Amino acid sequence: MSLLTLAILVAVAATVYSLIGGITSMVGGGEAGHRSSEQWMIRRVAFQALAVVLLVIAALQN
Numbered sequence: 001m002s003l004l005t006l007a008i009l010v011a012v013a014a015t016v017y018s019l020i021g022g023i024t025s026m027v028g029g030g031e032a033g034h035r036s037s038e039q040w041m042i043r044r045v046a047f048q049a050l051a052v053v054l055l056v057i058a059a060l061q062n
Contacts, residue, residue: 003025004048004054004057004058004061005058006020007054008054008055010029010060011024011047011050011051011054014043014047014050015044015051017046018040018043018044018047019040021040021043022037022040022041022044023037036038
């Protein structure tokens with residue numbers, strides 16, 4: 001397994017983790033839950049962007 005493949009898998013796992021964290025935060029409710037879910041969403045979008053960039057790099061190498 002190459003380092004790039006490992007980085008892609010880590011980025012995808014981080015995306016899933018932040019998605020679950022955001023959903024859990026929203027279920028909690030309240031103002032604090034809303035602010036926390038917003039932070040989780042920002043993290044999820046960042047991890048998704050990283051995963052897409054890494055996938056494009058992997059595609060361009062082949």
